[in-house]
Amino acid sequence: MEVQVKIFTVNKRFPLTISRGTTAQTTNIWVIVSQDGIEGWGEASPFGVGNHSQSTDKIKDALQQVTPILQGFSPLQRQQVEAELIKLQVPSAVRAALDMAMHDWLGKRVGLPLWQLWGLERDRIVPTSVTIGINTPEGARTRARDWLKFTDIRVFKVKLGNPDGIDADRKMLLAVQEEAPNLQFFVDANGGWSLSDAVEMCNWLADLGIKYVEQPLPRGQETSLVELKQHTSLPIFVDESCFSNADIPLLANYVDGINIKLMKSGGLTEAMRMVHTAKAYGLQVMFGCYSDSSLANTAAAQLAPLADYLDLDSHLNLIDDPFVGASIHQGKVLPNDLPGLGVQHSASAT
Template identity: 75%
Template sequence: MKIQVEIFTVNKRFPLTISRGTTAKTNNVLVKISQDGIEGWGESSPVKVGDRHQSTEVIHESLQQIKPQLEKFHPLQRQEIEQVLITTNLPSSAWAAFDVALYDWLGKKVGLPLWKIWGLDCKKIVPTSVTIGINSPEGAKSRTRDWLEFTNIKVLKVKLGNPEGVEADRKMLTAVKDEAPNLDLYVDANGGWNLTNACEMCNWLANLGVKYVEQPLAQGEEHKLAELRKHSPLPIFVDESCFNSRDIPKLANSVDGINIKLMKSGGLTEAMRMVYTARAYGLQVMFGCYSDSTLANTAAAQLAPLADYLDLDSHLNLIDDPFEGASIQEGRILPNNLPGLGVQHSASRA
């Protein structure tokens, strides 16, 4: 098969601030594989979690280096391809792009969307949350209004863990709830609290009707999660603390759910392993995203019927998304009936 790797830039309509910083644009990587007149696409976006920093440059270079080893295979030789990816220690985000491209090729080869190949029921897809980044109370209200005007949203995920402290978190969350009293609220602290603050905030947030708290403690403090769970009336999800299925067993007794992201897991293959591993431990499952375009989020949407919660909104905040694929209907991200991912270049729209 032939492999092409190229970088493209996406710009956010509204910069996103979390506890670790602000992002206004990203350089993502597009992977195309070609065989038998069929082209499969996959996307990689940068990942920066603790010491696991996968920059655009690292991702692009790693894919270029591994191309000669992979081009000798046919896209159907997945087991052999996976062994090469394991032995070369390919970064997870780069692996995700290639893995998704293989699935896109397969779907196009057989003429079916992936969700149909896997026998999934799109009626089970829950509404996706859309994100309110760390901001002033008035800024958070304004961003909430922006989302309400943009689409028929059902759920807001509010980023807390403000460097200014939990009082700033309280004021912002209260402002969002005042602006959208009828929407469900999720909270993601991105590791911005210590144990004391996390216990305090989880109880306070529960009284406001928040549904769950994601990554309340920083990566590296997983040993404190069991103690937090004892004192939290809210379900605790982990994101930065859980990259792949191998991380789940050691977290299973300390949390209620995991956030699966293709760029962390290494693609759809490992994402499915994570779903079934989590279920075996009685955990709930969420699918999330980084600064992904429609391409990667449509890939995740193919597995969306398996999720309890969805946070696939990054592409909705782009002003120059080069792709179209899954659509948003009544707050739900729904894959289409086109073969493979069902993703096309925006410029090719009829």
Template identity: 75%
Template sequence: MQIEAEIFTVNKRFPLTISRGTTAQTKNVWVRIVHDDIEGWGEASPFSVGSHPQSTELIKDSLQQITPSLEAFSPLQRQQIEGIFTETQIPSAVKAALDVAMHDWLGKRVGLPLWQIWGLDRNAIVPTSVTIGINSPEGARTRTRDWLEFMDVRVLKVKLGSPDGIEADRKMLMAVREEAPTQDLYIDANGGWSLEDAIEMCSWLADLGVKYVEQPLPRGKEKSLAELKTRSPLPIFVDESCFTSSDIPQLANLVDGINIKLMKSGGLTEAIRMVHTARACGLQVMFGCYSDSTLLNTAAAQLAPLADYLDLDSHLNLIDDPFTGAFVQEGRVLPNNLPGLGVQRSAFAA
């Protein structure tokens, strides 16, 4: 199979601030594989967790290095290809782009969308949350109004863990709640709290009707999750603490759920493993995203019927998304009926 890659830039309508910084623009990598005159598409978006960030440059260089080892294979030989991924230890974002592209190719080969190939029920997809980044109370209020005017919002995910402390978190969240009194609220601290602050905030958030708290403690502080779980009235999910299925068993008694992202997992193949591993360990599942375009969020939407919660909103905040695919209906991101991912170029594409 032939492998081609192209860097494209996406710009956020509203910059997103979390506990680790602010993002307004990213350079993602569009990956195309061609075999038997069928083209499969994938995407890699840069992200940073811990001490090993996966930058656009690292993704591009790693993709160039692995390409010669894959050209002799067909997209149908995924088991052998996965063995090469393991041997070469390529970054998870590169693995994800290639894995998604091979799935897209397969769907196009048989003429079916992936969700149908897997026998999933599109009606089981829950509404996606849309994200309010760390901001001043007035800024958060304005951003909430913007989302409510943009689409039928059923759920808001609010980023807390402000460097100004939990009092700033409280003021910001109350401003959001005043603007959106009926929407469900999810909280993501992105590892921005201490154990003491997390215990205090979880009790306070429960009184506001928040559904769960995601990654309250920093990656590397997983042992403290045991105490938090016993003292929190809210379910605890982890994101940065969980990359692949191998991370799940040791987290099973510490949390209530995991956030699966294709860039962390290395693609749809491992995401499916993570779902089944989590279920076997009695955990709930959500799917999330980084600065992903419609291409990657449409890939995640193919598996969305398996999720308890969804946070697939990054493409909705782009002003120049080069792709179309999944569509929004009643607050839900739904894959379409086209073969494979069902992704096409948009009017913004060059």
């Protein structure tokens, strides 16, 4: 198979601030695999977690390294390709882009969308949350109003872990709840709390009826989740602490669920393994995203019928998404009936 790599930059409609910083623009990579006149598309987007960083340059360099090697494989040889990429220790975002491209190629080859090829049911897909980043209370209110005007949503995920402390977190969350009293709320601290703050906040959030808290403690402090779990009834999900299925057995006694992201996991193949591993341990699963376009989020949406929660909103916040795929309907990100991923060029793309 032939592999092409194309760089594209996307800009956020609303810059997103979390406990680790603010993002307004990212440069992502479009990967195209070709064989027998069929193209399969995939996307790699940069991300950073603690001291783990996968920059656009790092991803691009790794793709250039493996492209000559991949010419000896077919898109049908996903297992062999995955083993080769793991052996070469390429970044997980590279594996994700190539894995989704090979899946897309297969779906186009057989003429079926992936969700249907896997025997999944779109009517099982739950509404996605959309994100309110760290802000002042009034700024958060404005952001909530913008979202409500812009698209049909049912769930807000509110980013907490404000560097100004948990009092600032409380004020901001209450402001958003007042602005959208009929919506469901999730909270994501992105590892921005100490253990004592996490205990205090989780109990306060439980009293407010928040569904769950995501990544209350920093990556690397997983053992402290044991104590947190003993002091709160609020369900705890992990994101930055869980990259692949190998992490799940180590976390299963401390948490209630995991956030699966294609860039962390290394693609749809590993995401499917993570779903089954998590379910075997009695955990819930959600699918999330980084600064992904419609290409990667539509890929994740193919697996959405298996998720308890969804946070596939990054493409909804782009002003220049070069792709179009899954659509939003009654707050749900729904894959279409086109073969493979069902992703095409956006009419506004240049």
